[in-house]
Amino acid sequence: MRLYEHESKQLLRRHGVPLPKSALARSAEEAERAAAGLGGPVVLKSQVLTGGRMKAGGVRFASSPAEAKSAAAAILTLPINGQQPAGVLVEERRTIAQEYYAAVTWDTRAKQPVIVFSDMGGIDVEEVAVQHPGHVARVHFSALTPFSDFFAKVAVASTGVSGNELGALTRIVAALARAFLQYDLTLAEINPIGRLDDGSIVALDAHLDMEEEARGTHRALLQELGVPEEDTRQARPPTAFEIAGAAVDASDPRGVAGRVVEFDGNLGLIIGAGGGSLTLFDAIRAAGGKPANYCEIGGNPSVGKAAALTRLVLSKPGVEQIAVMMNVVSNTRVDIMARGVIKGVIEAGHDPAAKIAIFRIPGSWEEEGFAILRRYGVDYVDRSVSMHEAARRAVAKLGAQPGRKR
Amino acid sequence: MAMFIRVDVDPAVQADPALCKRLVELCPVDIFALDGAGRIATVEQNLDECTLCDLCIAAAPGRVTVVKLYAEG
């Protein structure tokens, strides 16, 4: 879950990271008042959960409150990568002598957090890593023991930084590492850290990502930062199809209705979650099929939930048939899935034998499941037919009709 | 309307309130319910959720029958 710049800075301020003075504005008028309060020139920054703000015109400069007002008005109505700004951060504008880069993230190969520090910040630091490897430090540290400042010092010093700056930067990087551990962050990044013309060192931007799974642990913090619990922090609002899918999932604790996704084709997919769904989606495409939508289903769903999801998949205009396919299942029961899908098709007013192009779920309770499918005349296959072959048969059955375009 | 499962309860079960109560408690998908008079009845919308766990059959041998409506022959 990504935090906005203003939230990230609020959190870092508590850890003693020096920051320029700033205020969040939700309207042009608020921005004008904020600029007047700060006095002097300001920078206004769009609050969006995406990069590339500068290039998109989401960062503007103003030398007076009136200028700040018109700049804020422009920023607040400018979507960036499809996102409406949640506000504009009005910050005192300072003269920067040098820029540094600092981040803490996970190295999944080392299975440890790692500090990344560069004395050439502000620009594409991954390019710096290639062009000037001596100017990008990586220092791993343990998540098991309390963080010790020397890790930060080693990272900063190894890029050649010394003198007073070494101490100031070490304190900032150490604070970043401690915040990273304390709040279950997956990324804590300050780019740039600026050395100002008066010699002081401050964090000019900040980007923190909190692990979704840890959100419950840090509920109090999120409340203080003003992040509502229902705020999913998704870059785009959910579609009606996704909302309906989530409603079906919430209606019953048994089983998991995973992602529901819409496309333009004519074949509805009720498929297993995870690796099975990736495999089947490839298989449908390889056979020349055009998925209309898909709904991942996992765990051990109730008959009612499987039926509701089947109705949902069938409700999309243009769905001619559905394919029900999974890898060999262990926890999901074949007979329960067969009952649910058949029930959903009949409740939607269709004949299961005609509407279900293929049913390929081998595994637990398959004999029972196959008996149900036979009774309703549904075309099913067992484990001797591979996922790719099952997908190919479903597509062949549907014919080579082109998908409807939206 | 249940499509896949029917559960038949022998009327004799009604004479055994303790058994009625146990059937209600043991079913993992709430197929049984008691009416106001303590008589057992099946819950229509839960019948198709039956997991064929046979707990009810074990609790009342010969007096509760689970019928698979899809069985061939």
Next chain:
Amino acid sequence: MSILVDERTALIIQGITGREAVTMSRELLDYGSRLVGGVTPGRKGREVHGVPVEDTVRAFTERGRIDASIVAVPPAFAADAVLEAIEAGVKLIVVVTERIPRRQVAQFVEYARLHGARIIGPNCLGVISPGKAKVGGVGGAADATRRAFRPGSIGVMSRSGGMTTEIANALSEAGLGVSTAVSIGGDAVIGSTYAELMPLFEADPETRGIAIYSEPGGRAEAELADYLAAHGSRLPVVAFMAGRFMDAMPGMRFGHAGTIVEGRADTAAEKVARMEAAGIAVAERIEDIPLLLAERIEQAQHSDNGGG
């Protein structure tokens, strides 16, 4: 032989009285695994399918050797359960719990490393040496497990729990069978990666080839490719690549720090190229895995004969 678990493996389940764990206990016993008991605090004295429940892991390790523990507790208690098992001297810990924050995972993985214990998972279905034992829910009910996992010569490793069974099933149907299959878990930080398990399969004389599942995201395949480049292997490795369609979808991008630390994100196409460069054969369909393996095992035999 096999790796990690066999018929002698004595195991417990932490969180044994939970709904899924009760089912798993039944399946493990039916399969023939040596499940000697389980832990649920406050439930000492109870039984689950005839095996005793204790309050602590130590209650079991003080009485006898415990080789493995399955951690099946809710995410908030998982790290604590793993540390308890490590402290009690258990050397193989299979964490099936999902949604554990990675800081906690990194902590118990490091703690395990310091104590010479191995973690499989989290968010995995466990380990199975067909015909000997399984430790975890992999394969489900005993009869279904026997059908999909036949004893044989291929080591299977998969980030996807469900695809572990699908791949094993294809190998069983083709007559190659499985020596040991490991569902390694799908999280970013896991206890044992493909590359880390390779030396174990390498040392197992019964294993004659390796099948892995691969999908976009993560560095597991790159790490395996590096391992093979550095150490080589007597075992032919075949990877099944899923999620090729994702290359056509936008939005797969790492940030600056991720790119510096882990390298650029691989698309499916880049992963395929990287694996092929390391000598890993990449299958487009599950049914191609046994064919590619059989071909390579035969080639290896020929070159052995030629050389000897």
